[in-house]
Amino acid sequence: MREARPARVFRVTGSVVLFVLCALVAAALLIDAAVRSGGAQALLLAPWMLLVLWAVYVVGIASDVRADRSGVHVQNLLHRTWIPWSRVKRIAMRWQLELTLDDGVVVRCFGSPARSRPRRIGPERTREDGNETAEDGIARMQRLRLDAEIQPDAVVVRTWDWASIIALAVLVVWAAVAVFATR
Template sequence: MAAGLVAVLGVFLLGDAAVRGSWDVVLRAVGPVAVLVWGLWVLTYRPCIRLDDHAVTVVNPLRRTVVPWHAVADVRLRWQIVVETVGGRTVQCWGGPSLPRPKPARRGERAVLRQPDEMVVLLDRWSERRDDATGGDVVRGWDRPAVLVGAGALALLAVSLLSLWLGA
């Protein structure tokens, strides 16, 4: 929520400077605003977990990992969802639910920790599809959309710094 407000505020202020004809302000501020909005987008909005019939896809900041169902050895919930592969590697899922607070217990009873609904869906899909060997191998790589948008934001930052240096 706060990241969205920062993005809207940055775009609004840049638009206000453009409408007023302060192009020097727009040129100097567009780079830092773009890098800030990109960083917030990559860290707070972009991470996610996608499930399909053949694999679980984990999108973390700047990285993307596709784990076929047959290559999943274990799925557990720590501070976030952790997928362990048959090869022994672990994938931390930034975009999943976090560990919930335990449900208050009555005197003498143990506190009950409820599974998040997302975790239940992931475990159900894994139990249905773990014998399906059509997915291939675990694929790790860069998250291309995030990297390309980041390169664009860094290019705008370079333009802003250049205009600041030339204008001084």
């Protein structure tokens, strides 16, 4: 029996860095607002900056592709799809990763891996000297699919990211309260 490995996460490159930079700028602006005009004014400004941070989080960090031996989990913005490998007929790369299911439905992965550029080979090296871990995400997903546990009766599950939706609702209500408090 094989050991269970954690899911392989494919995320948009640089998304965590962008989120951290946005969070630092938002924190600096909120601290500045609190120092200059007080905590109450900072609380009125906070939902707008947090809405921007929420958008960066949903687009860059929450949108990803996670794959393991049982299947692939795709999150596109607020929509989640879990697909067992037995339902995947084709893995392709166009503008983003596309999974074609056995019923003809194509699932496009917004936050997905991209093909890496071919590596340049130095004058003293051959292709065999290259790093084996430099393979692209598509090849890793193909290997996971080949090692998959076959589940012929598995179904595709589509859900919503309720935690992010609730966070958005709280921020929208907070922003509405801030607007009504200032008028």
